[in-house]
Amino acid sequence: MADPMKIRANMVGDKVEVKVLMSHEMETGQRKDAKGAVIPAWFIQNVTATHNGKTVLSAEWGPAVAKNPFLSFRFAGGKPGDKVAITWTDNKGDKRTDEATIA
Amino acid sequence: MKNTKIIVLTAAVAVAAGCASMTQRDDAALNAKALELMKASFREQGIAKLDRLVQDDVQRLCSEYSDGKALPKDVAERIEKAEQASIKYPADGKYLGDWKNGERIAQTGVGMQFSDTAGAAAGGNCYACHELTKQELAFGTIGPSLYNFGKIRGYTPDMQKYAFGKVYNSEAYSACSNMPRFGHNKILTEQQIKDVVALLMDPGSPVNK
Amino acid sequence: MSRINRSVVAALCVAAGAALAQQPSSTVQEIEKYRAALGDGNPAELWEARGEAIWKEKRGPKGASLERCDLGMGPGVVKGAYTVLPKYFKDSDKVEDLESRLVTCMVTLQGFTPEQAKKDPFGGPGKKVAMDALVAYITAESRGMKMNVAASHPKEIEAYELGRKMFFFRGGPHDFACATCHGSDNLRIRLQDLPNLTKQEDARKAYTSWPAYRVSQGEVRSFQWRLYDCFRQQRFPELEFVSPASIALTMFLAKNSNGGTFNAPSIKR
Amino acid sequence: MNASRRKALKGTGGAAVLGLAMAAGLFRPGTTWAAEWNKAAFDTKSLNDAVKAMGGAGAAESKDITITSPDIAENGAVVPFTIASKVPNTAAIAILVEKNPNILAANFDIPQGTEPWVNTRVKMGQTSNVIALVKTADGKFHYASKEVKVTLGGCGG
Numbered sequence: 038m039a040d041p042m043k044i045r046a047n048m049v050g051d052k053v054e055v056k057v058l059m060s061h062e063m064e065t066g067q068r069k070d071a072k073g074a075v076i077p078a079w080f081i082q083n084v085t086a087t088h089n090g091k092t093v094l095s096a097e098w099g100p101a102v103a104k105n106p107f108l109s110f111r112f113a114g115g116k117p118g119d120k121v122a123i124t125w126t127d128n129k130g131d132k133r134t135d136e137a138t139i140a
Numbered sequence: 141m142k143n144t145k146i147i148v149l150t151a152a153v154a155v156a157a158g159c160a161s162m163t164q165r166d167d168a169a170l171n172a173k174a175l176e177l178m179k180a181s182f183r184e185q186g187i188a189k190l191d192r193l194v195q196d197d198v199q200r201l202c203s204e205y206s207d208g209k210a211l212p213k214d215v216a217e218r219i220e221k222a223e224q225a226s227i228k229y230p231a232d233g234k235y236l237g238d239w240k241n242g243e244r245i246a247q248t249g250v251g252m253q254f255s256d257t258a259g260a261a262a263g264g265n266c267y268a269c270h271e272l273t274k275q276e277l278a279f280g281t282i283g284p285s286l287y288n289f290g291k292i293r294g295y296t297p298d299m300q301k302y303a304f305g306k307v308y309n310s311e312a313y314s315a316c317s318n319m320p321r322f323g324h325n326k327i328l329t330e331q332q333i334k335d336v337v338a339l340l341m342d343p344g345s346p347v348n349k
Numbered sequence: 350m351s352r353i354n355r356s357v358v359a360a361l362c363v364a365a366g367a368a369l370a371q372q373p374s375s376t377v378q379e380i381e382k383y384r385a386a387l388g389d390g391n392p393a394e395l396w397e398a399r400g401e402a403i404w405k406e407k408r409g410p411k412g413a414s415l416e417r418c419d420l421g422m423g424p425g426v427v428k429g430a431y432t433v434l435p436k437y438f439k440d441s442d443k444v445e446d447l448e449s450r451l452v453t454c455m456v457t458l459q460g461f462t463p464e465q466a467k468k469d470p471f472g473g474p475g476k477k478v479a480m481d482a483l484v485a486y487i488t489a490e491s492r493g494m495k496m497n498v499a500a501s502h503p504k505e506i507e508a509y510e511l512g513r514k515m516f517f518f519r520g521g522p523h524d525f526a527c528a529t530c531h532g533s534d535n536l537r538i539r540l541q542d543l544p545n546l547t548k549q550e551d552a553r554k555a556y557t558s559w560p561a562y563r564v565s566q567g568e569v570r571s572f573q574w575r576l577y578d579c580f581r582q583q584r585f586p587e588l589e590f591v592s593p594a595s596i597a598l599t600m601f602l603a604k605n606s607n608g609g610t611f612n613a614p615s616i617k618r
Numbered sequence: 619m620n621a622s623r624r625k626a627l628k629g630t631g632g633a634a635v636l637g638l639a640m641a642a643g644l645f646r647p648g649t650t651w652a653a654e655w656n657k658a659a660f661d662t663k664s665l666n667d668a669v670k671a672m673g674g675a676g677a678a679e680s681k682d683i684t685i686t687s688p689d690i691a692e693n694g695a696v697v698p699f700t701i702a703s704k705v706p707n708t709a710a711i712a713i714l715v716e717k718n719p720n721i722l723a724a725n726f727d728i729p730q731g732t733e734p735w736v737n738t739r740v741k742m743g744q745t746s747n748v749i750a751l752v753k754t755a756d757g758k759f760h761y762a763s764k765e766v767k768v769t770l771g772g773c774g775g
Contacts, residue, residue, distance in 0.1 A: 043394045052733065060395045062475060062567075065741070067719055076474070082655045093732050099660040101715060101723035101741045103696040104567035105392035109737035110726070174514035174597075181594030182580075185587035192521040192586055199519040206517040206528055207547075247770070252522050252584045267770075268538050277376045277690065278769035280538040282530065311524075318530075320523040327522055376690060380769075383688035386698035387739075540692060540769055564696035618692045 044137035046121045053115035053139055055086065055094075057108045057123055065100040081106065083126045088115050115139050171204075188254035198223065202316040216315035223312035226324055227305050235300035235337050242339030243346070245332055246272055252327060262327050264307075264336055269319070272339065273346040282318060290341040291348040303337045380540050384616075393485055393562040393614035396569040400486025403479050409459025418454035420447065420487065431491035432611055435600045437502040444508045446599045448573045449591040451483055470590040471574050474567075484560055484571040491611045496557060498604045505600065512601030515594060516546070521584035527598075529583075541618065546602055553609025556602050561617040569614055572599060660722050665749055668714060668722050669759050677751060677759035680705055685750045685764050694742040694768040701736055701750040705760050708734035710753040716763075717746035742768050 040060035047054050059081065066078025078100050086094040093112040115121070117139050124134040175193070184190050195203065198219055205211040244263075251262020266272060269282035272289075293299050306313055308323030322328040328336070339345050404415050404427075420430035421438070435446040441453050448470070455466035469478040500509050519526040530538060531546040544551035560571045570578075576595050580588045588595055659671035669677050682704040691697040701711050711734060712725040723740040734752070742748075749763040 040395055040399055043398065056390055058390055058392050058395055060392075063741075064474075065719075092729055094726060094728070094736075096724060096726045097655050097660075098724045099720060099722055101718050101720070103564070103739040103741050105395060105562075107390040107392070107698075107737075107739050109390065110732065111735055112732040114731050170510055170514055174511045174518065177511055177594045177597060178515060178518070181589055181592030182586040183589055188521075188584065188586040190586055192584065195518075195520055199524055202524070203517050203519045203526065206519075206526070206532070207513070253581050254587055255581060277767065278539045280536070280540075282533075282536050282538060282543070320525070325522045325524070379688045379690035380692050383690065383692050383698070386688060387696065565693045567695065 039131060039133045042123060042125075042133065042135040044121065044123055044135055046115070046137045046139040048115075048117060048139065049111065052111045052113050053088070053119075053121070054111045055109065055121055055123075055137075057086075057106075059106045059108075059125055059133075061104070061106060061125070061127065063100060063102055063104040063106060067100075079127065079129060081125045081127045083124075084108065085124045086110070087122050087124075088112065088119060093121075185254035187252065187256060187258045198311050198316075198321075205316065211316055219315035220312055223309045223315075223321070223324070224305075227308050227312060228323065228330075229301065229304065230330055230334065235297075235304045235334060236342060237331060237334030237336075237338045239335065239338040239342040239345035239347075241332070242335035242337070243273075245328065245336055246339060247276070261329075261332070264322060264328055264332070266336065266339075274349070275346060286340060287347060289347055290343065290345070295341060295343055300337060300341050303340050304333060307333050307336055376540065387564065387616045391562055391614065391616040392567075393489075393560070393569050393616065396482045396485035396562075397489045397614070398486075399477070400479075400482035400484070403482050404486055409455065409461045411458065411460035413458050413460070415451070415454050415458060415483070418451070418458060420450055427487055427490045429491050429494045431488045432494050432497050433499065435505070435508065435596055435603060436499065437504045443593075444502075444504050444596055444600060446572070446591070446596050446603075447484060447487060448480065448571060449596055451480065451487075452591055467590050471571070471577070472568050481560075481569050481571060485569045485614050488560055488611075488613055492613070494611050496553070496603065496606045496609045496611055498600070498607055500600065500604045508597040508600040509604055511594075512597035512599070515598050516601055523584045525583040527579065527583075546605060549605060549608070552602060552605035553607075556606035557609045557611045558613050558615040558617070560613055561615045563617055565618055656725070659725070660720055662721055664721060665714060665716075665751070665761065668712070669751070672712070672725070672753065672759075674753065674757060674759040677761045680752070680760035680762055683750050683752055683760060683762035685748065685762055687748070687764070687766055689765070690767045690769060691742060692769060694744065696739045697742050697748075697766060697768070698739045699737070699748065699750075703734035703750075703752045703760075705734070705752050705754060707755040708752050709755045711736055712751040712753070713738070713740060714749040714751055715740060715742055715746050716749065717744050718742065721749075742766065744768055 042060070043058040045056045061081050062079055063081065064076055064079040066075065068076045070076055080100040080102065081098050084096040084098065085092060094110050119139045120136050121139060122134060122136045124132065126132045178193055179190065182190060182193060201215055201219060205215065246264055246266035248263030249265030249268055250256055251260065267276055267279045269280040271279040271285035271287050273287065290299065309321045310317040310319035311321055320327060323330070323333055339347055342348070407414050417424045420427065421433045421436045422430050431447055434450070435444050437444050438450070438453070445453060452463065452466040455461045456463055470480055472478045472481045500506060516527040519529070527546070530536070530543050534545045534548070536543040544555035546552050546555060559575050560569055562569050573590060573595060576598060577588045577590070656671060659668055662668040662671050665677060684702045686700040687698060699713060701713060703711055708728055710725060710727050713723045714721045715723055718741070724738060726736050728734050745765070745767045747763045747765050749761050751759060751761045753759055
C-alpha cells in the first residue's frame with residue numbers, strides 16, 4: 038500500500054494554491070541493481086486533481102518525474118473549507134486518492 | 141616588589157608546565173581509549189578491513205599534532221624526509237601520460253570504499269578539492285587552484301618530476317598535508333599518476349588553456 | 350622563527366581561502382537558487398507522517414507502542430527531545446543518541462531483541478524502514494528549538510572527549526580524518542560547502558540541518574547514516590549502527606552546536 | 619508456462635498490456651485508453667516527434683512562456699521547474715528534457731479556471747536544454763527553452 042500524500046491547499050489572493058507531495062519510487066527502468074539486472078520501470082502515469090467534483094488539473098507523467106514527486110498549481114473558484122482531492126495511478130495499476138481542505 | 145612578581149610568575153610557569161605534562165599523560169590515555177572504542181565500533185566490510193584503523197607514523201603524528209596543536213618543525217622535517225625516500229619514480233624516466241585519461245581520473249572518486257569492489261580502478265577525485273579546468277564548474281577549494289599549472293610553472297622535466305612526486309606522496313613536500321598519498325598508498329597506479337601529471341603538465345591539456 | 354613563518358603562511362592561506370569563498374560566483378549563486386527552490390515541498394514530510402503513525406502503533410512481541418519511551422525529557426515527551434540528545438540514561442547506564450534510544454525502547458517496551466531492533470537502520474531503493482520514519486517524526490518535533498546538550502555527567506564528558514579524538518584521527522588508505530574536510534573555514538568539496546565542525550557557528554548550522562531528505566538518494570537520512578557514510582567515504586571500515594564510537598562522535602558534534610536553532614529534517618543535494 | 623505468463627501480465631499491469639496491444643496494432647497512438655497515457659509521446663526522443671505524437675504539426679518559439687529554474691542543478695535527480703504561460707487559451711503545458719533517454723517528462727492539461735502555471739521537479743541525466751511546450755485550445759504548439767547545467771557533487775565523485 039502506498040503511503041498517503043501530503044496535500045496543502047491555501048488561498049493565495051482569489052486563487053487556491055495546491056501543493057502535493059507523493060510517496061513513490063518513480064523508478065526509470067534505466068537503472069541496474071547490484072547484480073546488473075535492470076530494475077523495472079515503476080512510476081506514476083496519471084494524476085488528477087478535482088475540486089467539488091470538477092477536474093482542476095490532470096497530468097500524464099513519464100519516469101523522468103523526480104522520486105517522491107512534488108507538484109504545485111493554482112485554480113480559481115475555490116473557497117476555504119472546500120475539499121480538493123488528488124488521485125494518482127501508476128504503471129502497475131496501483132492507485133491512491135487523498136483529500137485536503139482549503140485553508 | 142619586583143622580586144615578588146618574578147616569583148609569582150615563576151610559580152605560574154611551573155604550574156602551567158605541571159599541567160601540561162599531566163595533560164600529556166591524560167592525552168595519551170585518551171588516545172588509547174579512543175582507539176579501543178573505534179576498534180569495538182567499526183567492523184570489516186568488503187575490502188575495508190580493521191587494519192585501516194592501524195595508523196602509520198604519518199597518520200599518528202599528524203593526528204597528534206592537530207586540534208590546535210602546532211606541528212613542530214623537526215617532526216615535519218622528519219616526516220618529509222622519510223616520505224621523500226619512499227617515492228618510486230618511473231623506471232623509464234618518463235612522467236607524462238595521457239591527459240585525457242588524467243581528466244577522467246580527476247573526475248572520479250570511486251575506489252577503496254567498503255562499497256567498492258576489490259581491484260577495480262580507483263579515481264583521484266582531484267576536482268573534489270582543486271580547480272583544474274575552466275570547463276568543470278564543480279570543483280572544491282580544499283586544495284589550491286591548479287588551473288594553468290604547467291603554463292605558470294614552465295613545462296620543464298624538473299616540474300614534471302615534482303608533479304609526479306607530489307601526487308605520489310604529498311607528505312614528502314608538505315608534512316600533514318590533507319592530500320592523499322596516491323602512489324605510496326597504492327590508490328593510483330604509476331600509469332594513472334603519469335596521466336594525472338599529463339593533465340597538469342601537458343601544454344595541450346585543458347588545464348593549461 | 351620557522352614557526353612564525355608557518356603561522357604567517359597559514360594565516361595567508363586562510364585569508365586567501367576566505368577571499369575565494371566570498372568572491373561573487375554565479376555558480377555558487379545558482380546553487381543557492383537551486384537549494385531555495387527545493388525548500389518548499391520537502392518529501393521528508395512523508396517520512397514524518399509515517400513515523401508518527403509508527404510511534405503510536407502497537408508493535409513487537411509485547412504489542413506495545415513507543416508512546417511511553419523516555420527520549421530524555423521523560424516518558425512520552427517528544428517535543429524538544431532531540432535538542433538534549435545525546436544524553437546519559439540511568440536505566441541503560443550509557444550515553445545514547447536518538448537512534449540508540451529508540452533501539453533501547455524497542456527492546457524494553459516492545460520486546461524486540463536488540464538484533465531485531467537494529468536490523469534495518471537505513472532505508473534504500475524500494476525499502477522503507479521504521480527507524481528513518483521515527484527519526485524524521487521525532488526530530489521534526491524539535492524544529493525551531495535551541496540545541497541544549499548538557500554533557501555534564503562524567504560519561505557524557507568522556508563521550509565528548511573521545512568523540513573529539515575520533516574527529517582528528519587520521520587513518521585508512523587516504524589518510525583522512527573528519528578534520529581533513531571539516532576542520533578549516535570556508536572550504537568546499539566540489540560545490541558543497543564544508544562546515545568547520547570545530548567552530549560553534551558552523552557546527553550549529555550543520556548539526557541542526559540533519560536529518561535531511563537527500564534528493565540524490567530519495568531518502569531521509571539520519572545523523573547515524575551521516576556518520577556511517579562519512580566514514581565510508583573516508584575509506585574506513587563500516588561504522589556500526591548505534592555503536593559507542595558513533596555516539597561519542599555525535600556527542601562531540603551535537604554539543605558543539607549548542608545554542609543553534611534546530612531546523613530539520615531539511616532537504617539537501 | 620501459461621500460469622507464469624498470466625502472472626507476468628498481471629504483475630506488470632496496464633502499461634505492458636497497452637504496449638502489447640499497440641505492438642499488435644490494436645491501438646494507434648492517441649487512442650483513448652482507460653486512464654489516458656500517451657505512450658507514443660513518452661517514447662519520443664525529439665521535440666518534433668513529441669509534438670507529432672501529441673497531435674500537432676510543429677511548434678513555434680514563444681516569448682510568452684517562462685521557465686523558472688536554477689541555471690545549475692546541484693543534483694540531476696531532482697531539478698525544480700516552474701512553467702508559466704501567457705499564450706492565450708493555453709490548454710496544456712509539457713516539460714521536455716532534450717538529453718534524457720526519452721524527451722517528454724510530464725504533460726499537464728490545464729482546464730479553464732486553472733492558471734497556466736505549474737511547479738514540479740524532474741530528473742536530468744546530464745546538462746541539457748529543457749523545453750516548456752504549450753498547447754493551445756485550437757491545437758497549436760508553442761515552446762520556450764533554457765539550458766540547465768547538472769553538476770557532480772560530494773566526496774564520492
